[in-house]
Amino acid sequence: MLSLFVLLPFLAIVMLNLPLKTVTRQLALWFGIALSAGQVFVVIFQPDVFWNGTDLLGRFFTLRLQADNLSMVMLLSIGIVTFAAILVGRQTIADSRLRFNFMNLVLLSLIGMNGTVLLTDLFSLYIFIEVVAISSFILIAFQRDLNALEGAFKYIILSAVATVLMLLSVSVLLMAAGDTSFSSVAAAVKNSSSSHFVRFAIGIFICGLFIKGGLVPFHGWLPAAYSMAPAAVSVLLAGIVTKVSGIYALIRLSTSVFGPDSSLNAVLMIAGAVSIVIGALAATGQSDFKRMLAYSSISQVGYIILALGCGTKLALVGAVFHLFNHSIFKSLLFVNSAAVEQQTGTSDMDKMGGLGSRMPYTNATSLIAFLSTAGVPPLAGFWSKLIIVIALWQSGYYIYAFIAILSSIITLGYLLSMQRRVFFGILSDKLQAVREAGFGIVFPACVLAAITVGVGLSFPFIFNSFIIPIGAFLK
Amino acid sequence: MLLLIVFVPLTGAFTLPIAGRVSDRLRNLLALGFVLISLVLTAAISMPVFSGETVTSAAIFNNVYNFVLYADGLAVFMAFVSALISAIIIFYSFGYISHYENQNEYYLMVVLFFGGMMGLVFSGNLIFLYLFWEITAITSWRLIGFFREKQHVLRADKAFMVTMFGSVLMLVGFISIYQQTGSFELAAIKSALGTGHLSNLAAALILAGILSKSATLPLHTWLPDAGVAPSPVTALLHAALLVKIGVYVFARLFVATFTVDEFWHTAVPVIAAVSALVSAGAAMVDTDLKRIIAYSTVSQIGFIFLGLSIGNEIGVAGALLYIMMHGLAKGGLFLCAGIVEQNTKIKDITKLGGLIKTMPITAVSFLLCAFSVMGIPPFGGFFSKYMVIAGAVQSGHLWISLTFLVGAFLTIIYLLRVFNMVFLGEVRFAGVKEGSAVMVISVAVLAVLSLAGGILIYWPCQFVLSTIQQLPGIVK
Amino acid sequence: MTNDMAVVLWLFGVAAALVLIVGFYCLIATVNLIRALIGLEILTKAVTLFIILAGYVTGRTGLAQALAITLIIIEVVVVVVAVGVVLCVFSHNKSVDVRMIRNVKG
Amino acid sequence: MVLILNIILLVLFVVGAVWTMMTTRLLHSAVGLAFTSAVLTVLMFQLDSPLAAVFELSVCAGLVSAIFISTIMLTKRVTAEELIVQRKIRLASFWFLPIVVVAAAIVLSLIHIPVDFKLPEPPVENNVKNIMWNLRHLDLMGQIAILLTGVFGVVTLFKESKHD
Structure with a gap:
């Protein structure tokens, strides 16, 4: 009953907008929480009834969805991050009307994301990525803060350029394949692999996805959008939106539709390595909390792409595992930034200091997230980076392995400076009154931190049973 | 049993902040208790180990990430020494740290550090060795920045960055070992390598990690800077445990597991010699009490590396003894410095003087520990230093031995200079008291142990000799 | 492919490519938010033509039309949202000049 | 005959796009967009796609242009002096757009890249x-x-x- 992943949020939106405003506004939050939590539940526990039950709706709709292990990992991350974002949104958006709209838009982007990771058609991929993108535009802009509007506009323009590139490619591939489904496009690409047109089409499609995923040199929109968006929206954006619409699509297409292909892989590796280094270096110079995290995101996404380009099974497993970990710890860091921003009223790190003693939970969870980002054991981020570096080393990419591992020093450097300026250090007089953020922020932070620690500690146990099977999506 | 030694402090550490909410005393006693449990268990495990067996406990997951704990003589020796010193340092902290904020975090981090240390010592898998290695790095980062002042936190960051830089290089080295042998487990690596050498690249990378952790030239600068930490932490980090981690891993990998290229048997002593001389020189001119002792540590670590890297029996035995004696004595020196610093609020030795009148026990303890570090007979330090240099001469590294003799001579000079300026001379202060009973007892115990270690040298020697019986790769 | 078909493909392809160039040029050169949106529209026109062309050449006009219609609908929604953002910007600082809102670096 | 009609339409399409970009007044630009859209509609008819063409005409030429025009109305009107300044600025950055387009047209017509893949079978x-x-x-x-x-x-x- 895969169609439920798309249809249930849909149904929820319809029900929420029935003309019973007073009731539905109360319910909106719970709908969102129930849906995202339910999604996590069915992915983790794999209830037979859900996955194998007769698809009643399937009799009316032919949705052509398909779930493999890669989609499962994505569905899980989507569920978790959406859950966190909804709770943060509840805490940080004061106006009840805005909060209601926020909930609706989050549900819409949930439809988009679930659809994206399940579908099997190139053109549908474009549509669902667009659903996610448009709801993100509105989410970034919906508090009408001038900076946020600018971030949104930048995002709109670059995302539209990405769309144009992707569609151009779709039209060429349509000419070659006669259809847009993954299987027929893959067959066509295989048949005419030496064709310039097909290669060009693949190239611009990948470029489009690079823009969506915020990879260097197409990352211009990302820091503005991430850092200017309202707190809850940055959690959603940084945690999952760009991962689904850019990185997931790249993984899916480069492994089973356009590839595997050696020159494509070479391009991916170069883009990944450049993103790692540039993102990390740019993050070093930032004084705005969320901007730093945004650049850090670019750098971490670089690891995923680098591993993707490496192309061995172990590397791909590492890439997907890092994608999952990254969506967890990066959204955790953004939840922390939301807490700090809400309590101090600024996201400028130079105006903070010593908050650790006032915000113990935020402090502890940000410590976990930062160590995980920098790849310090025993947290989850360490293991995925380790797998990636081992895979690179085994394939003989020594230089890339060194780039990957030395960049984690830079990562450690800027995150240490973040810790120093925000949490560690001496509390200034102005900030004496700061208190811990409310339950809606602390609770998701603790959940995300628990996931990071739990995955990290249980890694040796789950390595064979969960992490290696991720690779089953490869043909 | 091994699991208990490692996991009692590791998991116990996280109960300390909770206990701290109940009462300070309970938390302090629990912290000491966790360390003592490990100490007692290590002692218990030493019986079978020293009769020639090894103890292993492993969780096998059918893959490369098996969690293996492995105890041989070397590990037990190291664990015993660290547990002993940690127990004394935690005891000392009861007095020292009670004046400051964030005590919960302090005890959490110290016990966690200790647990990481134990895990590292017993780890039989390179990945977990790295994991525990980083746990010690994280905890020492928090501990160095304990006072939260900007300068301190910056230095804590620096220490973390430098050691992390080394350790990721080491991780790459581990990965290249994995590629060479197909495993991260020490036992499997040992059998896979057989008589072959480890590749030079891997050796160099791992060495970079070790040198950064052990604060050897050129990656030593974080250690003197880390002197801003609370004194028990400095003692823990600089004297007893953190810098010894590098040395231990060197012994564990390069002496006990692999054979490396002949080249390294010359290169490492040279690096060690340069490090010993340069830092001794730095110690001569510095005026900050704790920085001098820290430079002295850098210098003494050189001796240990010398002993381990020349690879003959007497050298390795001397180095192991050195680990123990230096831990005790240098710990004592730092704790004495802590008492001086806390009671006078001054770290600059040119502004101190005549403290022997007001702090007699501290002064005497300082002197005893200093004698041991200098290598004056019959203190413990003498025997270890003697054995290391004798080993070096025996293996034909004559020039290097001479360099180290110069280093030893410099040690005598700068430590006497410190003692002279701080404790002798005219009295500059009125009303300076002796440290609290808990602190004074701790330093006295360390001083007495340093002395006893020398007079009763037979016992530690037996300990060490039975340890090195189990090490391959020693030129007999 | 018949000869006629090849000529059609080439002619239409070149024209659509030229329009793409115009659109990209506009996006790079303009300083006006609304004009940037118009540039986007021009780009979309070119892409629509490409898709229809692909359908025509392969004899799949049905599929291509279905895709084009979907594309047009999405395009309208994007424009509406973008115009909303532009109007919000305008209500803030009474200008639709990009340079006016460049107070955020990056 | 059909071919010549197509060529004329295509030229109109490109010229419409260029003109949309080159005019200084936004309002003219929006009208230019509508014109381009209308030409595209005819082109679609020529390519056997009537349904999509109708959509294009009604939605793009109609609705989108209406949206743009009303937006332009809602934002500030420019005065005559401002218009002259703007024209100068625009000419500075846009004057070589036509040159680029013509150059690209020449280059694209000269190099002929053959379609080097096999077209699929006709659909069911x-x-x-x-x-x-x-x-x-x-x-x-x-x-x-x-x-x-x-x-x-x-x-x-x-x-x-x-x-x-």
């Missing part, structure tokens, strides 16, 4: 309605979701909030 199903309504349900779902998003976008972005 070629009816727009059948394809849209029976085969691509997922796309329909996506369209509905996008329309809903648009609705929420209008609700959140256009509604006057209290503090504005």
Whole structure:
């Protein structure tokens, strides 16, 4: 009953907008929480009834969805991050009307994301990525803060350029394949692999996805959008939106539709390595909390792409595992930034200091997230980076392995400076009154931190049973 | 049993902040208790180990990430020494740290550090060795920045960055070992390598990690800077445990597991010699009490590396003894410095003087520990230093031995200079008291142990000799 | 492919490519938010033509039309949202000049 | 004959696009867009795609242009002096657009890249309605979701909030 992943949020939106405003506004939050939590539940526990039950709706709709292990990992991350974002949104958006709209838009982007990771058609991929993108535009802009509007506009323009590139490619591939489904496009690409047109089409499609995923040199929109968006929206954006619409699509297409292909892989590796280094270096110079995290995101996404380009099974497993970990710890860091921003009223790190003693939970969870980002054991981020570096080393990419591992020093450097300026250090007089953020922020932070620690500690146990099977999506 | 030694402090550490909410005393006693449990268990495990067996406990997951704990003589020796010193340092902290904020975090981090240390010592898998290695790095980062002042936190960051830089290089080295042998487990690596050498690249990378952790030239600068930490932490980090981690891993990998290229048997002593001389020189001119002792540590670590890297029996035995004696004595020196610093609020030795009148026990303890570090007979330090240099001469590294003799001579000079300026001379202060009973007892115990270690040298020697019986790769 | 078909493909392809160039040029050169949106529209026109062309050449006009219609609908929604953002910007600082809102670096 | 008509239409299409970009007044630009759209409609008819053409005409030439024009009306009107300044600025950055276009046209007509892949077999199903309504349900779902998003976008972005 895969169609439920798309249809249930849909149904929820319809029900929420029935003309019973007073009731539905109360319910909106719970709908969102129930849906995202339910999604996590069915992915983790794999209830037979859900996955194998007769698809009643399937009799009316032919949705052509398909779930493999890669989609499962994505569905899980989507569920978790959406859950966190909804709770943060509840805490940080004061106006009840805005909060209601926020909930609706989050549900819409949930439809988009679930659809994206399940579908099997190139053109549908474009549509669902667009659903996610448009709801993100509105989410970034919906508090009408001038900076946020600018971030949104930048995002709109670059995302539209990405769309144009992707569609151009779709039209060429349509000419070659006669259809847009993954299987027929893959067959066509295989048949005419030496064709310039097909290669060009693949190239611009990948470029489009690079823009969506915020990879260097197409990352211009990302820091503005991430850092200017309202707190809850940055959690959603940084945690999952760009991962689904850019990185997931790249993984899916480069492994089973356009590839595997050696020159494509070479391009991916170069883009990944450049993103790692540039993102990390740019993050070093930032004084705005969320901007730093945004650049850090670019750098971490670089690891995923680098591993993707490496192309061995172990590397791909590492890439997907890092994608999952990254969506967890990066959204955790953004939840922390939301807490700090809400309590101090600024996201400028130079105006903070010593908050650790006032915000113990935020402090502890940000410590976990930062160590995980920098790849310090025993947290989850360490293991995925380790797998990636081992895979690179085994394939003989020594230089890339060194780039990957030395960049984690830079990562450690800027995150240490973040810790120093925000949490560690001496509390200034102005900030004496700061208190811990409310339950809606602390609770998701603790959940995300628990996931990071739990995955990290249980890694040796789950390595064979969960992490290696991720690779089953490869043909 | 091994699991208990490692996991009692590791998991116990996280109960300390909770206990701290109940009462300070309970938390302090629990912290000491966790360390003592490990100490007692290590002692218990030493019986079978020293009769020639090894103890292993492993969780096998059918893959490369098996969690293996492995105890041989070397590990037990190291664990015993660290547990002993940690127990004394935690005891000392009861007095020292009670004046400051964030005590919960302090005890959490110290016990966690200790647990990481134990895990590292017993780890039989390179990945977990790295994991525990980083746990010690994280905890020492928090501990160095304990006072939260900007300068301190910056230095804590620096220490973390430098050691992390080394350790990721080491991780790459581990990965290249994995590629060479197909495993991260020490036992499997040992059998896979057989008589072959480890590749030079891997050796160099791992060495970079070790040198950064052990604060050897050129990656030593974080250690003197880390002197801003609370004194028990400095003692823990600089004297007893953190810098010894590098040395231990060197012994564990390069002496006990692999054979490396002949080249390294010359290169490492040279690096060690340069490090010993340069830092001794730095110690001569510095005026900050704790920085001098820290430079002295850098210098003494050189001796240990010398002993381990020349690879003959007497050298390795001397180095192991050195680990123990230096831990005790240098710990004592730092704790004495802590008492001086806390009671006078001054770290600059040119502004101190005549403290022997007001702090007699501290002064005497300082002197005893200093004698041991200098290598004056019959203190413990003498025997270890003697054995290391004798080993070096025996293996034909004559020039290097001479360099180290110069280093030893410099040690005598700068430590006497410190003692002279701080404790002798005219009295500059009125009303300076002796440290609290808990602190004074701790330093006295360390001083007495340093002395006893020398007079009763037979016992530690037996300990060490039975340890090195189990090490391959020693030129007999 | 018949000869006629090849000529059609080439002619239409070149024209659509030229329009793409115009659109990209506009996006790079303009300083006006609304004009940037118009540039986007021009780009979309070119892409629509490409898709229809692909359908025509392969004899799949049905599929291509279905895709084009979907594309047009999405395009309208994007424009509406973008115009909303532009109007919000305008209500803030009474200008639709990009340079006016460049107070955020990056 | 058909070919010549096509060529004329294509030239109009490109010229329309260029003109849309080159005019200084935004209003003219919007009209230019509508014109380009209308030409595209005819081109679509020529390519056997009547249904999409009708959509293009009604939605793009009609609705989108209306949206643009009303937006331009809502934003500030420019005075005559400002117009002259703007024209100068625009000419500075846009004067070589026509040159680029002509150059590109020449280059593209001279180099002839052959289609180097095999075209697929003719399809089984070629009816727009059948394809849209029976085969691509997922796309329909996506369209509905996008329309809903648009609705929420209008609700959140256009509604006057209290503090504005």
